[in-house]
Amino acid sequence: xxxxxxxxxxxxxxxxxxxxxxxxxxxxxxxxxxxxxxxxxxxxxxxxxxxxxxxxxxxxxxxxxxxxxxxxxxxxxxxxxxxxxxxxxxxxxxxxxxxxxxxxxxxxxxxxxxxxxxxxxxxxxxxxxxxxxxxxxxxxxxxxxxxxxxxxxxxxxxxxxxxxxxxxxxxxxxxxxxxxxxxxxxxxxxxxxxxxxxxxxxxxxxxxxxxxxxxxxxxxxxxxxxxxxxxxxxxxxxxxxxxxxxxxxxxxxxxxxxxxxxxxxxxxxxxxxxxxxxxxxxxxxxxxxxxxxxxxxxxxxxxxxxxxxxxxxxxxxxxxxxxxxxxxxxxxxxxxxxxxxxxxxxxxxxxxxxxxxxxxxxxxxxxxxxxxxxxxxxxxxxxxxxxxxxxxxxxxxxxxxxxxxxxxxxxxxxxxxxxxxxxxxxxxxxxxxxxxxxxxxxxxxxxxxxxxxxxxxxxxxxxxxxxxxxxxxxxxxxxxxxxxxxxxxxxxxxxxxx
Amino acid sequence: xxxxxxxxxxxxxxxxxxxxxxxxxxxxxxxxxxxxxxxxxxxxxxxxxxxxxxxxxxxxxxxxxxxxxxxxxxxxxxxxxxxxxxxxxxxxxxxxxxxxxxxxxxxxxxxxxxxxxxxxxxxxxxxxxxxxxxxxxxxxxxxxxxxxxxxxxxxxxxxxxxxxxxxxxxxxxxxxxxxxxxxxxxxxxxxxxxxxxxxxxxxxxxxxxxxxxxxxxxxxxxxxxxxxxxxxxxxxxxxxxxxxxxxxxxxxxxxxxxxxxxxxxxxxxxxxxxxxxxxxxxxxxxxxxxxxxxxxxxxxxxxxxxxxxxxxxxxxxxxxxxxxxxxxxxxxxxxxxxxxxxxxxxxxxxxxxxxxxxxxxxxxxxxxxxxxxxxxxxxxxxxxxxxxxxxxxxxxxxxxxxxxxxxxxxxxxxxxxxxxxxxxxxxxxxxxxxx
Numbered sequence: 001x002x003x004x005x006x007x008x009x010x011x012x013x014x015x016x017x018x019x020x021x022x023x024x025x026x027x028x029x030x031x032x033x034x035x036x037x038x039x040x041x042x043x044x045x046x047x048x049x050x051x052x053x054x055x056x057x058x059x060x061x062x063x064x065x066x067x068x069x070x071x072x073x074x075x076x077x078x079x080x081x082x083x084x085x086x087x088x089x090x091x092x093x094x095x096x097x098x099x100x101x102x103x104x105x106x107x108x109x110x111x112x113x114x115x116x117x118x119x120x121x122x123x124x125x126x127x128x129x130x131x132x133x134x135x136x137x138x139x140x141x142x143x144x145x146x147x148x149x150x151x152x153x154x155x156x157x158x159x160x161x162x163x164x165x166x167x168x169x170x171x172x173x174x175x176x177x178x179x180x181x182x183x184x185x186x187x188x189x190x191x192x193x194x195x196x197x198x199x200x201x202x203x204x205x206x207x208x209x210x211x212x213x214x215x216x217x218x219x220x221x222x223x224x225x226x227x228x229x230x231x232x233x234x235x236x237x238x239x240x241x242x243x244x245x246x247x248x249x250x251x252x253x254x255x256x257x258x259x260x261x262x263x264x265x266x267x268x269x270x271x272x273x274x275x276x277x278x279x280x281x282x283x284x285x286x287x288x289x290x291x292x293x294x295x296x297x298x299x300x301x302x303x304x305x306x307x308x309x310x311x312x313x314x315x316x317x318x319x320x321x322x323x324x325x326x327x328x329x330x331x332x333x334x335x336x337x338x339x340x341x342x343x344x345x346x347x348x349x350x351x352x353x354x355x356x357x358x359x360x361x362x363x364x365x366x367x368x369x370x371x372x373x374x375x376x377x378x379x380x381x382x383x384x385x386x387x388x389x390x391x392x393x394x395x396x397x398x399x400x401x402x403x404x405x406x407x408x409x410x411x412x413x414x415x416x417x418x419x420x421x422x423x424x425x426x427x428x429x430x431x432x433x434x435x436x437x438x439x440x441x442x443x444x445x446x447x448x449x450x451x452x453x454x455x456x457x458x459x460x461x462x463x464x465x466x467x468x469x470x471x472x473x474x475x476x477x478x479x480x481x482x483x484x485x486x487x488x489x490x491x492x493x494x495x496x497x498x
Numbered sequence: 499x500x501x502x503x504x505x506x507x508x509x510x511x512x513x514x515x516x517x518x519x520x521x522x523x524x525x526x527x528x529x530x531x532x533x534x535x536x537x538x539x540x541x542x543x544x545x546x547x548x549x550x551x552x553x554x555x556x557x558x559x560x561x562x563x564x565x566x567x568x569x570x571x572x573x574x575x576x577x578x579x580x581x582x583x584x585x586x587x588x589x590x591x592x593x594x595x596x597x598x599x600x601x602x603x604x605x606x607x608x609x610x611x612x613x614x615x616x617x618x619x620x621x622x623x624x625x626x627x628x629x630x631x632x633x634x635x636x637x638x639x640x641x642x643x644x645x646x647x648x649x650x651x652x653x654x655x656x657x658x659x660x661x662x663x664x665x666x667x668x669x670x671x672x673x674x675x676x677x678x679x680x681x682x683x684x685x686x687x688x689x690x691x692x693x694x695x696x697x698x699x700x701x702x703x704x705x706x707x708x709x710x711x712x713x714x715x716x717x718x719x720x721x722x723x724x725x726x727x728x729x730x731x732x733x734x735x736x737x738x739x740x741x742x743x744x745x746x747x748x749x750x751x752x753x754x755x756x757x758x759x760x761x762x763x764x765x766x767x768x769x770x771x772x773x774x775x776x777x778x779x780x781x782x783x784x785x786x787x788x789x790x791x792x793x794x795x796x797x798x799x800x801x802x803x804x805x806x807x808x809x810x811x812x813x814x815x816x817x818x819x820x821x822x823x824x825x826x827x828x829x830x831x832x833x834x835x836x837x838x839x840x841x842x843x844x845x846x847x848x849x850x851x852x853x854x855x856x857x858x859x860x861x862x863x864x865x866x867x868x869x870x871x872x873x874x875x876x877x878x879x880x881x882x883x884x885x886x887x888x889x890x891x892x893x894x895x896x897x898x899x900x901x902x903x904x905x906x907x908x909x910x911x912x913x914x915x916x917x918x919x920x921x922x923x924x925x926x927x928x929x930x931x932x933x
Contacts, residue, residue, distance in 0.1 A: 135795045136795050166795055353829075354830075355593065355829040356594060357593065358598075364910045364914035364917075366914050370917070400891075401891040405893070406914060406918065454840060454888055482795065498803070
């Protein structure tokens with residue numbers, strides 16, 4: 001039965017999150033997951049109380065060695081809205097050192113003559129399931145949806161990410177240098193996301209983007225009610241909203257407990273300390289994540305298709321005083337593009353996927369452009385798919401062209417922001433990457449031509465200044481363990497450009 | 499401010515081609531375009547004359563017949579209409595809505611029939627998916643049932659994308675079969691089971707075909723419905739192609755042997771490792787419908803999946819076309835041009851890419867004497883493109899099906915128009931853009 005479920009899924013569904021694998025795979029329990037951990041109480045030491053670790057699985061990512069490289073004679077799209085014809089980009093010590101029309105070759109720098117080819121910032125995908133729904137797709141590797149309870153804010157998807165997913169290599173060949181892995185959309189609260197650099201590592205921590213804030217996945221509409229409708233609910237959209245609000249109320253209480261505790265503790269420190277220090281509340285993994293949102297530390301990524309639901313979510317965010325960073329999929333964003341712009345919420349959109357369920361019936365090709373056209377509008381092209389992530393440039397090109405037909409002209413230097421600086425902003429890493437500006441990480445793609453052509457291919461991909469992919473050099477093409485030694489055929493590389 | 503600009507620009511773009519819409523003239527002359535006939539060299543500055551639904555003349559320096567509706571195609575590209583070789587068009591409106599999805603029987607419910615199912619029984623020419631994909635240049639498609647609990651999906655039909663009540667071009671155009679792991683999952687969960695069961699089906703169908711009256715009178719194996727066996731008759735006779743979903747090289751080798759043993763006409767769908775058996779496929783005259791974007795080891799039978807599949811198959815002389823993997827897809831058949839463009843970016847020749855989305859499917863389903871190319875005598879399915887049809891920023895300017903110029907409007911375009919201006923207005927949005 002399980003196998004049948006999977007085959008039906010493979011034949012029928014497009015992707016993990018859009019359609020919700022978990023709804024098909026079944027086998028989950030109705031029991032709520034554990035709400036708290038036993039050892040969460042803070043401990044008193046001579047230095048004062050130990051706060052619950054905010055970063056128990058810290059990034060161990062380190063940039064690979066790089067020399068100074070000057071890419072010259074390129075059409076440069078900076079990601080910050082500029083286009084420089086005949087431009088150059090200097091990378092040094094893993095950072096962008098200079099961008100402009102005339103840059104002297106520094107001593108010791110190697111020069112890459114782009115010969116008129118195009119250069120952009122590394123591509124960033126805000127919505128990926130690489131690693132948590134990896135290739136091969138088997139029951140063994142299906143780790144994207146903790147579909148055991150409507151709220152699983154306590155799960156952290158980094159614990160599901162398999163760093164040996166071959167999909168990372170293919171995405172690299174598509175120019176992707178950073179990506180956010182999200183839990184699936186079965187649940188009202190799906191858990192924490194993780195932001196990765198697209199550099200292979202033995203461990204997931206070795207891919208974690210240093211300093212990137214966490215995100216949290218939430219889901220509107222059909223998926224939660226389909227998954228839980230006959231498992232205790234929610235079974236309706238009103239049930240979904242009751243579930244969101246009950247959890248936010250609990251999170252407010254939790255946040256207040258900790259805020260009060262720290263106020264009491266500070267008062268105790270400042271006082272005569274005759275009594276024992278106040279007891280810290282018990283740490284609760286689920287509420288900790290939700291409180292992190294209320295504290296503004298964790299970013300809300302909300303899967304939401306319908307315009308009317310987005311409008312309710314925005315009111316709910318006011319009610320509980322948090323910010324929705326991005327609506328994902330946002331098929332009907334164009335119907336409320338003004339509301340999204342007013343609230344500063346980005347819409348992460350496919351160019352043309354639609355119709356797999358009723359809430360995805362109303363797409364229009366110019367959805368992305370109509371969101372962009374609002375003053376303050378923020379459009380992101382996302383993939384939610386292991387093939388789509390390989391050509392976010394093409395998906396953007398289609399959406400831009402649909403905009404042109406609707407009278408919205410979007411230049412290449414602006415369009416590139418949909419897959420570079422806009423997702424970087426939404427993911428909280430724009431200060432580090434997402435544009436070619438001095439001081440930022442040297443995450444850069446050299447394309448064989450205009451990246452918005454169907455014939456475009458990433459030829460070289462630099463991450464933190466290191467050449468991590470070169471289409472013409474097999475030694476600069478990663479191959480994951482799983483693909484090593486397969487088929488035994490010389491024509492098969494199992495590498496990034498496969 | 500931005501809104502105002504959008505509005506005025508839209509007006510000029512959207513209505514630029516209104517002058518040639520909704521014409522039903524008997525004769526149309528498409529003049530001076532770059533004509534890709536899919537039957538020979540490109541004709542620069544070529545002309546295509548359509549009379550009474552047929553292409554009557556193709557060449558350079560022709561004269562438009564008197565009274566013809568003339569379409570100036572200077573700077574444009576003219577191709578045969580696109581032909582989606584494998585789809586669920588007209589069977590699926592919304593994939594996850596049971597009532598709006600007739601693609602095939604639900605898995606796990608034990609519905610007995612397979613091969614007997616007929617796409618024509620469910621094909622809905624009023625589906626909104628049809629005008630949306632027609633606007634992208636798709637003029638014909640194979641509407642194919644998907645397998646439920648039986649390894650056979652049933653009989654596919656070739657349809658035209660006019661949306662007319664009578665838009666079936668060819669009934670019983672192919673039978674659908676799933677093999678590989680998909681077949682195995684319906685046959686004891688082993689590929690051995692899939693091949694054994696398939697041979698049993700074919701042998702039983704032959705037994706039925708040899709003497710139907712005798713077959714139905716004697717005791718028989720309840721696993722095989724007579725209607726399924728009857729439907730397999732034309733397949734066994736080699737008259738109706740069997741479209742086989744299959745990916746791994748080993749399974750493909752088995753399929754080639756089976757084709758030869760039973761004298762079948764076979765088309766592969768999927769074929770992620772087809773390139774590994776490319777020469778054998780060419781020798782066996784088996785065309786392959788692939789997803790040229792598929793390059794991941796999604797299953798163990800897909801370990802060899804590569805973006806170069808199309809190019810390697812072309813090099814070996816295998817006829818190819820494109821579809822969505824997995825599943826057949828229905829909503830975005832128009833993206834077949836993007837698939838073709840990516841195949842070109844990975845080594846497929848440009849003309850082979852055009853043939854893959856026009857004449858090759860016509861050939862696969864035995865319609866190449868009528869469709870698929872721009873040649874005198876053929877049914878006039880023709881598209882005039884703004885530029886390179888495989889590029890991401892080109893769309894059809896004019897689409898002809900059976901010589902009739904098609905309306906390119908559709909529900910997506912209407913929704914987009916309705917919400918172009920979000921201001922409150924005199925009346926709600928529900929009053930706008932429905933005219």
